[in-house]
Amino acid sequence: MLCPWTTRMGWACAAIQIETMTDSAKTSPDSLPCIAVLATGGTIAGAADPRSDGGYNAGALSAETLLSAVPGMDRQARIAAEQVAAIGSQDMNAAVWQALVARITTLQAQADVAGIVITHGTDTMEETALLLDLATQGEKPVVMVGAMRPATAIGGEGPRNLQAALQVALSPQARGRGVLVVLNDTIHGARDVTKTSTTAVETFRSLNTGPAGAAIFDSVTFFRPPEGRLHLPLPSGALPRVEIVYAYAGADGRPVEAAVAAGAQGLVLAGVGDGNAPAAMMEALAAAARAGVAIVRASRTASGPVVRNIEVDDDRLGFVASGYHAPAKARVLLQLLLANGHRDVTVLQAVFRNHALPG
């Protein structure tokens, strides 16, 4: 039994459709909620590569294969899978983001869809999570999931993570919370989550806020109420060029000048401490700000806010302090702000501090 919308939408030529109904569920298939799974690749879909012991290729397995490793979900939901991309998330790009935004927007509007799950590599999951959270609207749960061990590895945790993500997507409590990330039985909000370890299965943390909730066995619990969402539509075409400049002892202004020469409309400083940098780098950033480039000071440290006008005179230099946005996420937010015509430093600062447009 396919979800009703798969036949209506005519996905047969563009997407994978799967049949997961058991005999028992087939007695009343229409009573089960429908979940759309949008697959993009990543290690959760990774398969061993014979080139080396432990080596693998991300995005090698289909959505259908991933779902076949999660027995029992067919008693709780009808599931329709669509292969949006098949890439390692190090190669995530604007075209896939456009496709995901379009599919989420369509699925949010379809009455017969209860929730959406997106399989994705972990490397850039936090960037995609924030972008989708900002660029889409709707109450239905949108749950991103990945894995640290490839599907062919002993102890691969992808099937359990996918099961938990499907359970969160089915949970009424997950409604109205924007985009969520589920791995290792833990639920994170798109704004809060960061990958903290190259290899650990508990790599995703919400370092400043703590996790949003937990998915233990088949029980989904949230620890706090939903927060307000900021909406910044994703325009068609290329996003504005925004570069990240990394500060370190001895850094000078040349990385800043190179980024500006390459056409950057915005720069995010991955600064030391509270978004700081050596004087030569700061001078180059100030010159860029005078030339009309949006400058956001973030921190290369893992947690804590970057606060305005503490060691750096942001008012005089025309900079924005990133608040709790780490560099990669500050870049996504700045790209969407610039793409939506927000260039005024006061407006940019309000959004980075309050996650809401002023007024």
Ligand SMILES: NC(=O)C[C@H](N)C(=O)O
């Ligand atoms: N664990 C992973 O998913 C890493 C992989 N390189 C990816 O982001 O696609």
